[in-house]
Amino acid sequence: MIFRGRYSVLFSFFASFVICSFLVRTGLLVISLPKTNFSISAVLSLYVLGFAYDFAVALFLVCIYNLYLLLLPSKWTGTKGDKIFTYTWLCLLLFISFFSFFAEITFWQEFESRFNFIAVDYLIYTYEVINNINESYPLPLLIGGVLLAVLFLFWMFSKMKVFITAFQEKLPFQRRALKSGVILLLTIVAPFVLSNAMAESGTNRYQNELSKAGIYSFFAAFKNNELSYNDFYSLLPKDEAYRVIRSELKEKNSRFLKEGNSIKREIINPGPVYKPNVIMITVESLSADFMEHFGNTQHLMPVLDSLANHNLLFTNMYAAGTRTVRGMEALTISAPPTPGSSIVRRPGNQNLSTVGHIFEQEGYHRTFYYGGDGYFDNMNEYFGSNGFDITDRGRSIKLGDTYHTKRTIIGNNQVHFENAWGISDEDLFDAVLRGSDQQYKEGKPFYNFVMTTSNHRPFTYPSGEINLPSGSGRDGAVRYTDYAIGKFIEHLKLRPWFRKIVVIIVADHCASSAGKNEIDISKYHIPCIILNLPHDGRQVISKMCSQIDLYPTLFGLLGWNTRAICTGKMF
Structure with missing residues (x-):
């Protein structure tokens, strides 16, 4: 034997x-x-x-x-x-x-x-x-x-x-x-x-x-994990690839700035130009099916459902990937996910043609806010090397002056709750308010990219804020995130600069991407709401789109003419 x-x-x-x-x-x-x-x-x-x-x-x-x-x-x-x-x-x-x-x-x-x-x-x-x-x-x-x-x-x-x-x-x-x-x-x-x-x-x-x-x-x-793109992917000849993508990107209100192998475009958006401050709240793992607008019956997100009734709602938006860095990639450069590792994590990702660069050209100060340590997934390096100041709950070594950016550490005296992934969304939003108040006092228009963490395992949050106990699961974390956003909006309304602020609420990705099929499209469906636009009232964009289309659409609504390398479209 x-x-x-x-x-x-x-x-x-x-x-x-x-x-x-x-x-x-x-x-x-x-x-x-x-x-x-x-x-x-x-x-x-x-x-x-x-x-x-x-x-x-x-x-x-x-x-x-x-x-x-x-x-x-x-x-x-x-x-x-x-x-x-x-x-x-x-x-x-x-x-x-x-x-x-x-x-x-x-x-x-x-x-x-x-x-x-x-x-x-x-x-x-x-x-x-x-x-x-x-x-x-x-x-x-x-x-x-x-x-x-x-x-x-x-x-x-x-x-x-x-x-x-x-x-x-x-x-x-x-x-x-x-x-x-x-x-x-x-x-x-x-x-x-x-x-x-x-x-x-x-x-x-x-x-x-x-x-x-x-x-x-x-x-x-x-x-x-690090495959050679040229060795492992089937490639079109470069000239043909550019012809295909230029054909796909051709729109009535845009023109390419160079002939041949370039997709840099100028996009003309007629109408009055409006330059508000902009805060984008990128919510961790926010699936569309958490909201009543998309069929949920658990009343998990009363705040977002109410905001969707009175503002601009994208009803058919889909995430570009299944991880936070994929959402960041799509939202910062308006490009679909690249094979292999995300651009956020790759070397040589500094000084890109990003959405932040467009804000920079318009005179905006830019800050990236994160509830955890931005060393995670190379986020600080990515945002810092593309012109953003950093505010995070840092434990790692501070950024140097290589990229001429400032890093602000959210201190212990400013934190009331923290878990493995970072501080509570309430504490993070308080940091955003403090930073925005200071920028307003200095007379600087600002664009803030905010990344939350509370809707992430272990799903813990401050006790007593909502009627579901901390650590009880995803439903409680979703409900708390919604509560924290509502509290943040209420505090915004008390600011003197509220009348000139646009707030975007969007997901980085869904809570789960697994399904029967290899790509289950319903597992990529995310909500997106834009608050406080010049034309108040409920608006709905029902065309199928992705995170890469968010900022081209916003710039169109604000009447901005932009020059950038992006593949998103205005809806």
């Missing part, structure tokens, strides 16, 4: 890992059943492919121990050193395995996906991630559960006499070479015959994701 002899520990771990992976996959399948319809053949298919991935991961995990068994002389079998190495290796591998299973479940709860590039990106920001996990889950109990699971398997292996047989058999090198050689050959061959993309060929996204294995997906994402 494979569970008897020198290789018994290796094969016992191998079998345990595959069985536990099967149980995790089954649990995630059960969670997903209400959201999609699986046929029997689909379920069988995802289990067969899933077994292949689990088998491959188990091969990688036992690789070092396999080489150890091959190279350790028979005379040292069962010695104290052999036992110490074996027990340590097994304990470490079991702990990593069980912890990864727990991490997969939590990641699925947030993204309904196996590990992907988001998990890879999050490794950089250990403070936010570790504290978010600690605040969202009873981490001591979970770590304790992982340790108990490790001890349980040790006990099971002991009862099965796995260790006794492993330390008793003196296996000759030739027989070890045969066993280890087969395992090593399978380990080498596995990544060549089993790519993570094999699980992405179906049309049912849940089936695709459930087929995968978390660890395998993680390393695939790590490997492919």
Whole structure:
């Protein structure tokens, strides 16, 4: 039997890992059943492919121990050193395995996906991630559960006499070479015959994701996180590509400023020019279906629903991506998402032709406000290198004078509530009011980009503000965010500069992007409201559009003529 002899520990771990992976996959399948319809053949298919991935991961995990068994002389079998190495290796591998299973479940709860590039990106920001996990889950109990699971398997292996047989058999090198050689050959061959993309060929996204294995997906994402654009994407010749995009962007009220390979345009917007101060509140994970205007019956956002009744509402706007940096990318440069990493996170993203640059040309002071540490996702670097001052809850080293921007840290005495991701939306809006008041006193028109954090796991917020307890889930966080926006608007109305302020409320992305299909368009539907425009009263823009079209539309409503490189259109 494979569970008897020198290789018994290796094969016992191998079998345990595959069985536990099967149980995790089954649990995630059960969670997903209400959201999609699986046929029997689909379920069988995802289990067969899933077994292949689990088998491959188990091969990688036992690789070092396999080489150890091959190279350790028979005379040292069962010695104290052999036992110490074996027990340590097994304990470490079991702990990593069980912890990864727990991490997969939590990641699925947030993204309904196996590990992907988001998990890879999050490794950089250990403070936010570790504290978010600690605040969202009873981490001591979970770590304790992982340790108990490790001890349980040790006990099971002991009862099965796995260790006794492993330390008793003196296996000759030739027989070890045969066993280890087969395992090593399978380990080498596995990544060549089993790519993570094999699980992405179906049309049912849940089936695709459930087929995968978390660890395998993680390393695939790590490997492919920085693909060479020219090497891995099918490209049109540059001249043809520019002809296509120029044809798509051609509008009656615009003209290209250069011939050939350029999309820089001048857009003429007739009508009276209005230059208000502008504050854009970019709300974390604000799906359209949180509002009654889009079918919600839970009364989660009474403030936004009321504002939508008396201001400009986009009823058919869609997010450009599934992460905050994708929303920022779309809202700051009016361009669709680029393959690979977001422009916000890429090197060489300074001095771009941004929306902020258009405000700069009109004499506006620009500030980026964030409730967390703007080091996260390279936000401070991106906004700072494109002319914005920074106000955030910084823990990282302050920006230097490289980009001639000022950074203001929101101090402890200005914070009444804080969690892993940042300060409460109320505290953030108070910082916006303080900064805007100062800019008004200095006689500077201002454009402020505000990024909230309260509607993010662990979904905690100040107690007593709303009728849902802090940390109770997404519904409470949505309701609190709505409350904080309402409070902010009330404070705005008391300012002397309220009569000349336009406020934009828009989402960075939806709360969840997972669906039955690879791209479920309903999971990208977001609300957008523009308040206090010169022409008061309810207005509706019902044409299908995206975040990239927001500012071209706003500049048209304000009567601005603009020159920029952008692909958004006015609606």
